[in-house]
Amino acid sequence: MADFIANTKRVLLRFKTAVKTFFWNVRRVVNNFKKRIGKFLDKHNLNVASKFPGWAKALLYLSPALIVLSIFTFWPIINSFALVVYENYNMSNNTITGYTVFGNFLTVITDESFIIPAAHTGSSAVINTLIIVFISVPISVLLALFIAVALNSIKPLKSFFQTIYFLPYVTNTIAIGLVFAYMFRSDGGLVNQLLGMVGIQAQGLSWVESGAVYWRSMFVLIFYSIWSSLAFKIMVFLTSIQGIDKQYYQAAAIDATPRGRIFTNITVPLISPMIFYILVTSVIGAFKIYNAIVALFGVSGAPPGVDYNLQSIVMYIYQFIDGSNAGNLSVAAAASLILFAIILVLTLVQMQVSKKRVHY
Amino acid sequence: MELRLENLTKIFTNKTGAETTAVDKLDITIESGTLVGLLGPSGCGKSTTLFMIAGLVKPTGGKIFFGDDDVTKLAPEKRGIGLVFQNYALYPHMTVFKNIIFPLENLDVPRDEAIERVKEMANLVGIGELLDRKPSQLSGGQQQRVAIARALVKKPRVLLLDEPLSNLDARLRLQMREEIKRIQREIGITTIFVTHDQEEAMSISDKMVVLDFGKEQQYDAPQVMYNNPTNLFVAKFLGNPPINTFEAEVKKGYLILNDQKFAKVDITDGLYDIGMRPENFRVKEDGFKAKINEIFHIGRDTMIHFELNGKNIRALVDSDSIDDSNESVSLTIKNERIYIFDKETGQVVNHG
Numbered sequence: 160m161a162d163f164i165a166n167t168k169r170v171l172l173r174f175k176t177a178v179k180t181f182f183w184n185v186r187r188v189v190n191n192f193k194k195r196i197g198k199f200l201d202k203h204n205l206n207v208a209s210k211f212p213g214w215a216k217a218l219l220y221l222s223p224a225l226i227v228l229s230i231f232t233f234w235p236i237i238n239s240f241a242l243v244v245y246e247n248y249n250m251s252n253n254t255i256t257g258y259t260v261f262g263n264f265l266t267v268i269t270d271e272s273f274i275i276p277a278a279h280t281g282s283s284a285v286i287n288t289l290i291i292v293f294i295s296v297p298i299s300v301l302l303a304l305f306i307a308v309a310l311n312s313i314k315p316l317k318s319f320f321q322t323i324y325f326l327p328y329v330t331n332t333i334a335i336g337l338v339f340a341y342m343f344r345s346d347g348g349l350v351n352q353l354l355g356m357v358g359i360q361a362q363g364l365s366w367v368e369s370g371a372v373y374w375r376s377m378f379v380l381i382f383y384s385i386w387s388s389l390a391f392k393i394m395v396f397l398t399s400i401q402g403i404d405k406q407y408y409q410a411a412a413i414d415a416t417p418r419g420r421i422f423t424n425i426t427v428p429l430i431s432p433m434i435f436y437i438l439v440t441s442v443i444g445a446f447k448i449y450n451a452i453v454a455l456f457g458v459s460g461a462p463p464g465v466d467y468n469l470q471s472i473v474m475y476i477y478q479f480i481d482g483s484n485a486g487n488l489s490v491a492a493a494a495s496l497i498l499f500a501i502i503l504v505l506t507l508v509q510m511q512v513s514k515k516r517v518h519y
Numbered sequence: 520m521e522l523r524l525e526n527l528t529k530i531f532t533n534k535t536g537a538e539t540t541a542v543d544k545l546d547i548t549i550e551s552g553t554l555v556g557l558l559g560p561s562g563c564g565k566s567t568t569l570f571m572i573a574g575l576v577k578p579t580g581g582k583i584f585f586g587d588d589d590v591t592k593l594a595p596e597k598r599g600i601g602l603v604f605q606n607y608a609l610y611p612h613m614t615v616f617k618n619i620i621f622p623l624e625n626l627d628v629p630r631d632e633a634i635e636r637v638k639e640m641a642n643l644v645g646i647g648e649l650l651d652r653k654p655s656q657l658s659g660g661q662q663q664r665v666a667i668a669r670a671l672v673k674k675p676r677v678l679l680l681d682e683p684l685s686n687l688d689a690r691l692r693l694q695m696r697e698e699i700k701r702i703q704r705e706i707g708i709t710t711i712f713v714t715h716d717q718e719e720a721m722s723i724s725d726k727m728v729v730l731d732f733g734k735e736q737q738y739d740a741p742q743v744m745y746n747n748p749t750n751l752f753v754a755k756f757l758g759n760p761p762i763n764t765f766e767a768e769v770k771k772g773y774l775i776l777n778d779q780k781f782a783k784v785d786i787t788d789g790l791y792d793i794g795m796r797p798e799n800f801r802v803k804e805d806g807f808k809a810k811i812n813e814i815f816h817i818g819r820d821t822m823i824h825f826e827l828n829g830k831n832i833r834a835l836v837d838s839d840s841i842d843d844s845n846e847s848v849s850l851t852i853k854n855e856r857i858y859i860f861d862k863e864t865g866q867v868v869n870h871g
Contacts, residue, residue: 404606404608406604406606406608407608407610409575409595409602409604409608410602410604410608410669412575412594412595412596413573413574413575413595413596413600413601413602414596414621414622414625414673415596415597415622415625415626416596416621416625417625420624420625424610424613424621425610428610428612428613429610429611429612431612518611518612
């Protein structure tokens with residue numbers, strides 16, 4: 160048996176050597192070939208590469224991405240600026256009745272479910288989105304920071320815990336949403352059972368089904384969006400924490416620095432560029448929230464039979480594309496430009512604030 | 520405060536279970552207020568020793584005493600040490616002032632006194648004007664001073680410096696050496712610093728420890744160690760250009776070089792390792808004849824290469840005493856400047 164293992168090892172080793180030698184020789188042949196081609200091209204003054212300036216080459220290599228981006232990103236952006244000045248644009252026969260500068264914006268702003276809560280719903284897309292952004296983003300960033308620090312300081316089972324916290328990232332959003340909806344079921348849902356266990360009478364308490372009050376469904380939605388966005392943030396924070404020079408911590412240890420001060424005075428400032436990056440991207444991401452709501456409440460954006468609506472700005476925009484008001488693309492363009500403006504202003508504010516707080 | 524290491528040992532075990540003895544039964548007593556250099560080639564355990572004194576590395580065996588206190592099991596923050604890291608570890612997001620005051624914020628010090636102490640310390644190390652700069656706006660030497668100020672501001676019992684000058688350029692290194700010595704004198708703090716540069720260690724330490732493979736080779740004042748090395752390793756490690764070493768025989772009380780009686784020595788016959796420092800040769804009429812193989816002029820000195828017992832030997836002599844046309848030269852070396860080492864143990868046999 161031992162003989163067999165030894166022989167197998169030897170054969171495998173020989174095989175490995177043969178493979179490596181083969182690729183080595185292939186590379187030699189290829190290199191030779193390239194050299195010969197180059198010589199030939201130089202001799203006949205045919206070398207195209209040397210005749211093009213650097214930017215032309217760069218453009219050539221960038222072109223695949225640029226073409227795709229222009230078709231699916233740049234053109235729609237430009238087009239939305241065009242769409243927004245059309246009056247009564249009809250998508251099916253591509254006609255308009257005239258031009259307007261602010262008409263479509265006014266339509267959006269005065270629309271009942273965009274900013275102003277509609278009489279029969281009691282909530283609006285902008286209010287919903289702002290609530291989600293300003294509650295879920297700070298909580299998830301802080302939580303991710305604490306979890307990352309905790310994960311960094313544990314020794315045993317480190318990779319196990321890292322995997323667990325990273326799982327939401329590789330799981331399908333809709334699937335998680337369905338599981339959440341199931342967990343928050345009024346009848347026999349996990350959450351209600353747990354509440355019952357700690358002595359809160361929660362039998363039949365409705366979270367995402369008919370009869371759920373606004374803040375209960377909003378709580379589930381925020382809880383869900385925090386949890387599903389946590390994984391990526393933890394990963395980013397963890398890697399940047401691991402990149403901090405150990406000597407800072409040793410120096411702090413010698414100076415008898417308490418844990419809290421190490422966290423606020425060393426860890427946080429040293430990874431502040433990453434925190435800022437995460438903050439900006441999560442604010443943008445939260446403003447664009449869509450599939451979380453769909454996963455929990457369906458395309459209507461509300462539990463059945465309630466008088467409010469949980470739809471976000473993006474859901475509001477989508478309804479003009481394929482929802483109840485399909486075809487009114489000018490209004491959709493106006494709404495998306497408003498969303499763009501809100502995000503832009505908030506990002507600029509964040510950048511201003513960060514100038515003092517972020518240490519590069 | 521006196522610092523004492525008793526049988527200090529550190530053994531690292533890697534994943535496969537192989538053991539490396541980084542520090543081997545170190546027994547050193549460092550007198551109060553002295554500046555002691557831990558010197559040795561890289562990987563000899565000098566930084567490990569320093570970090571064990573700091574408490575950042577836990578010793579495998581042995582004890583560390585600060586005065587009469589056994590601090591072996593004490594956490595770093597309770598030992599009362601100041602540590603200057605090799606790359607200073609200044610917090611990049613804090614100003615110089617905040618960096619220096621940082622250790623005091625964790626202590627029970629009134630704010631006014633803390634600010635006073637920071638200013639006093641900054642003036643002592645000569646960075647009083649730079650307090651509101653960030654570390655990235657400072658030169659290497661200034662960063663070094665900030666690091667020293669930060670280590671000293673909480674009035675530690677011991678100051679530890681880990682390769683303090685290795686990140687500085689040659690000229691600045693010379694200047695900072697003197698600075699460190701001056702600051703240490705002014706405060707009178709027991710200081711230990713680690714270096715692999717023998718010249719640096721010799722120029723600033725009151726005493727130095729030479730380590731090799733975690734073992735103490737010699738613990739003495741620099742000049743004593745230079746003139747009386749206890750073994751071949753110390754002799755080879757100190758001095759630039761390095762000591763000449765070669766094999767030679769001792770017969771009937773005489774050292775035989777180039778098949779001639781070279782010097783009378785008082786040791787048993789046998790084969791020995793001989794060490795002669797290049798700068799100990801003198802050009803003198805009544806010396807031995809040496810055929811010059813090569814000659815180099817290096818400023819105030821001239822280096823000549825010649826052969827002894829088939830080995831190339833370097834001698835550093837006064838430039839005035841020799842010129843390029845000379846084909847041979849007559850050299851002498853004092854008897855007490857010939858170091859004879861046992862071939863087996865490497866211990867010196869004709870000194871001490």
